[in-house]
Amino acid sequence: MHRQWMMYFTNWQEGLNEAINMKQLFIFIKKEFYHVFRDPKTMLMLFGLPIAQIILFGFALTNEIKNAEILIIDNAQDVSSRAIIKKMASTQTFKISAASVNAQSIEAEFRKGRVKMAVVFPSNFHSDLLHTNTASMQVIGDATDPNTATTLTSFVNTIVQSYQKELLPNAKLPFTIMPEVRMLYNPQLIGATNFVPGVMALVLMLVCVLMTSVSIVREKEKGTMEVLLVSPVNPFLVIISKAIPYFFLSLVNLAVILLMSINMLNMPMNGSVLLLFLESGLLILTSLSLGLLISNVTNSQETAMLISLMGMLIPTLLFTGFMFPIENMPLPLQVISNVVPSKWYYIIVKSIMVKGLGFASIWKETLILSGMTVFLLVLSFKKFKIRLE
Amino acid sequence: MRTLRFLLIKEFKQIFRNKALLPLIVALPLVQLVIMPLAADYEVKNINIAIVDHDKSSYSNSLISKITASGYFKLSYFGDSYQQAFKDIEQDKADLILEIPANFERDLVKEGNQKLLIAINAINGTKANLGGAYLANIIGNFNYAVILEWIQLPRFNNSPVIDVASSNWFNPTLDYAFFMVPGILAFLVTMVGAYMCSLNIVKEKEVGTIEQINVTPIKKIHFILGKLIPFWIIAVLMFTIGLFGIGRIIYGIIPMGSIALLYSYLSLYLVAILGFGLLLSTYSQTQQQAMSIAFFFMMIFLLMSGLFTSIDSMPMWAQWIAKFNPVTYFIEVMRMIVLKGSRFTDIQNHFVIMLGFAVFFNGWAILNYRKTN
Numbered sequence: 001m002h003r004q005w006m007m008y009f010t011n012w013q014e015g016l017n018e019a020i021n022m023k024q025l026f027i028f029i030k031k032e033f034y035h036v037f038r039d040p041k042t043m044l045m046l047f048g049l050p051i052a053q054i055i056l057f058g059f060a061l062t063n064e065i066k067n068a069e070i071l072i073i074d075n076a077q078d079v080s081s082r083a084i085i086k087k088m089a090s091t092q093t094f095k096i097s098a099a100s101v102n103a104q105s106i107e108a109e110f111r112k113g114r115v116k117m118a119v120v121f122p123s124n125f126h127s128d129l130l131h132t133n134t135a136s137m138q139v140i141g142d143a144t145d146p147n148t149a150t151t152l153t154s155f156v157n158t159i160v161q162s163y164q165k166e167l168l169p170n171a172k173l174p175f176t177i178m179p180e181v182r183m184l185y186n187p188q189l190i191g192a193t194n195f196v197p198g199v200m201a202l203v204l205m206l207v208c209v210l211m212t213s214v215s216i217v218r219e220k221e222k223g224t225m226e227v228l229l230v231s232p233v234n235p236f237l238v239i240i241s242k243a244i245p246y247f248f249l250s251l252v253n254l255a256v257i258l259l260m261s262i263n264m265l266n267m268p269m270n271g272s273v274l275l276l277f278l279e280s281g282l283l284i285l286t287s288l289s290l291g292l293l294i295s296n297v298t299n300s301q302e303t304a305m306l307i308s309l310m311g312m313l314i315p316t317l318l319f320t321g322f323m324f325p326i327e328n329m330p331l332p333l334q335v336i337s338n339v340v341p342s343k344w345y346y347i348i349v350k351s352i353m354v355k356g357l358g359f360a361s362i363w364k365e366t367l368i369l370s371g372m373t374v375f376l377l378v379l380s381f382k383k384f385k386i387r388l389e
Numbered sequence: 390m391r392t393l394r395f396l397l398i399k400e401f402k403q404i405f406r407n408k409a410l411l412p413l414i415v416a417l418p419l420v421q422l423v424i425m426p427l428a429a430d431y432e433v434k435n436i437n438i439a440i441v442d443h444d445k446s447s448y449s450n451s452l453i454s455k456i457t458a459s460g461y462f463k464l465s466y467f468g469d470s471y472q473q474a475f476k477d478i479e480q481d482k483a484d485l486i487l488e489i490p491a492n493f494e495r496d497l498v499k500e501g502n503q504k505l506l507i508a509i510n511a512i513n514g515t516k517a518n519l520g521g522a523y524l525a526n527i528i529g530n531f532n533y534a535v536i537l538e539w540i541q542l543p544r545f546n547n548s549p550v551i552d553v554a555s556s557n558w559f560n561p562t563l564d565y566a567f568f569m570v571p572g573i574l575a576f577l578v579t580m581v582g583a584y585m586c587s588l589n590i591v592k593e594k595e596v597g598t599i600e601q602i603n604v605t606p607i608k609k610i611h612f613i614l615g616k617l618i619p620f621w622i623i624a625v626l627m628f629t630i631g632l633f634g635i636g637r638i639i640y641g642i643i644p645m646g647s648i649a650l651l652y653s654y655l656s657l658y659l660v661a662i663l664g665f666g667l668l669l670s671t672y673s674q675t676q677q678q679a680m681s682i683a684f685f686f687m688m689i690f691l692l693m694s695g696l697f698t699s700i701d702s703m704p705m706w707a708q709w710i711a712k713f714n715p716v717t718y719f720i721e722v723m724r725m726i727v728l729k730g731s732r733f734t735d736i737q738n739h740f741v742i743m744l745g746f747a748v749f750f751n752g753w754a755i756l757n758y759r760k761t762n
Contacts, residue, residue: 039678041673041674041678042677042678042681045678045681045682045684045685046681049685053689056707056710059704060692060693060704061703062514062702062703063514063698064514064515064702065699065701066701066702067701095701107558108735110559110729111725111729111730111731111732111735112731112735113721113724113725130549134551135551136551136552136553137552137553137554138554138556139553139554139555139556140555140558141557141558142729143557143558143559143560143561143563144560144567144724144728144729145568145724146431146560146563146565146568147431147432147565149557149560150557154522156553156555157553157555160551164549164550164551167549175532175535175540176501176502176532177497177503177505177531177532178503178505179505179507179524179525180504180507181507181508181525182506182508183517184478184510184511185510185512186512186514186517187511189511189517190514193511193514194512194513194514203688206684207684210680210681210684214676214677218677298409299409300407301676302407302588302592302676303407303409303410305584305588305676305680306410306413306414306417306584307413309580309680309683309684309687310417310418310580310581311413313580314421314425314576314577315421315425317692317697318425318428318429319428322513323429323698324429324697325516327437328430328431328434329427329428329430330427333424333427333428337428347481351479354512355479357479361480
């Protein structure tokens with residue numbers, strides 16, 4: 001029994017020695033670098049464009065609702081209705097459009113798609129308010145987009161309430177509670193604070209998965225894999241060396257993305273840059289391992305690309321959690337979101353860049369990402385076929 | 390015509406032969422269509438609140454029970470240390486902190502006013518705003534109850550009240566899936582069409598079989614049609630399954646508008662988007678190149694199309710990019726016809742623009758496609 005174990009051990013040790021044959025590894029990595037550099041078009045796409053995307057989406061994406069076109073049907077045309085309209089026009093939220101339409105045409109306007117909400121003032125609005133102390137107005141939202149509809153409706157409510165208060169300037173009630181609101185981390189409520197970490201996670205992960213997902217399957221498809229398999233090289237070396245060039249290039253990519261987001265998008269950098277770099281390196285490793293796994297289990301580039309782009313784009317986007325909060329999702333989806341590496345990375349980036357936290361508060365996320373990496377790597381070694389079919 | 394028929398037979402044989410690919414083409418998008426709309430919901434339900442109560446009076450207790458009973462908030466921390474509550478914010482266990490100062494009840498009654506501190510994690514602006522608004526609302530109601538307790542308000546309230554009657558058309562239950570399903574379906578159809586089409590052609594280049602086609606008397610136009618038609622059919626089939634199978638049965642979405650109008654727009658859109666795929670393929674030599682170019686454009690198509698975030702809120706230059714994104718128009722038309730029942734006159738501009746895209750992409754692709762290198 002004991003001898004058998006010893007045998008396994010020595011075998012394993014020999015295997016390891018073979019695996020860490022540095023010269024071989026070096027040659028293989030060199031080969032992979034040639035593969036990458038030989039194709040400048042792909043290089044440009046995969047490394048230049050993520051940078052462009054960070055900038056583009058960092059500036060363009062926002063959850064805020066601005067410039068929503070609303071239709072005002074003012075049958076009253078009096079002091080009160082004008083005052084409320086003026087208040088609405090002064091915000092960035094609304095873009096007020098021609099007020100000359102009658103009530104019947106609201107639906108037609110909605111069907112054309114531009115108008116998001118209609119506000120109708122009845123005739124005698126001001127005199128009703130003056131004489132009976134109550135007046136009613138109507139707000140009709142195009143609820144095909146429920147978020148926009150509810151947000152706009154509540155904005156109108158707020159505006160109307162503040163107008164109501166203006167009518168009674170001196171009515172100050174006793175026993176008032178005054179909530180003092182402090183917006184932590186992002187006092188101006190800038191969209192980029194949320195979207196830049198999210199897009200970083202999304203882009204870094206997808207680019208890394210995409211690149212490695214074709215690496216092995218391409219050799220299979222072209223038949224060059226046979227050559228590698230009959231060579232005396234350890235098959236693990238073949239896999240590892242596939243990922244290394246992309247790993248280094250992704251780090252370069254990351255540095256540029258970080259510089260851009262801090263300098264151009266005014267992202268805060270409250271924590272340690274070194275820590276962020278290490279964590280990003282970890283995400284890159286995780287993603288590369290995932291790509292290698294996809295490459296190992298598929299048998300054509302087309303299939304690999306289908307899985308890594310078509311299968312992963314929308315799920316990664318949504319499960320990273322920067323678009324829609326994950327805790328709003330149904331429970332099964334919350335569970336699924338845990339297997340998406342970018343979700344954990346997104347938490348890490350927010351913690352380091354925005355909240356300025358140290359390793360102590362993100363060790364759990366780091367551990368999860370490391371676990372994923374090991375799991376994916378082991379699985380892709382297992383799935384790696386050293387025999388031809 | 391005969392040539393085209395043979396080419397189509399060849400394409401379909403190739404597609405059906407690949408046993409790994411076909412289920413993926415069908416299943417990947419459809420599974421996503423089933424699952425992803427559930428994940429896309431802005432409705433903020435479970436806001437985690439950390440409450441720091443330095444007062445521990447009957448007032449603070451009743452305020453806290455009002456907050457926890459409201460259904461919007463989940464209590465993540467309750468105690469008397471702001472530091473501890475702030476830790477919860479740092480670890481994302483809490484979204485906001487409510488700090489009730491010591492002597493809250495006494496000062497409120499004696500001095501007539503009192504402060505409450507609300508600190509909100511504002512990294513996600515929407516959630517911050519909503520959470521703050523809900524909380525302010527509850528505090529306002531609580532405050533009103535306190536006032537009523539102490540003073541008799543005049544029987545006839547003489548402050549003017551404006552009653553805002555709000556109604557939500559087209560989607561009165563405010564179901565977010567109604568908004569997302571048509572949009573996500575539109576995007577998935579786009580991916581299948583453009584991506585598969587361009588990969589397919591580049592594959593022939595990479596494998597070398599395109600040379601064999603190039604030396605035959607097959608005309609350029611036949612080859613291109615032979616590639617476009619199969620993917621056009623697959624995309625239409627998938628759209629149909631998505632709209633009637635998943636949209637109708639799982640999400641209960643019944644198109645309000647004309648199905649014929651929807652399908653005629655889809656047909657035109659697919660011509661445009663397949664032309665785009667064709668164009669991509671003429672610029673790439675390997676599948677990896679095609680994929681990386683497609684990745685770039687798919688990201689832009691996805692995020693600049695108004696699918697998840699509204700285009701109107703973007704800065705002006707970004708709105709212009711969205712205007713040059715064909716997916717924007719298709720998603721808009723989908724939502725308009727399916728949810729609002731828009732008619733042809735409402736979307737005629739969309740037709741004209743899409744026709745422009747179709748002519749532009751296909752024209753460019755055909756010009757750029759060479760039978761000889």
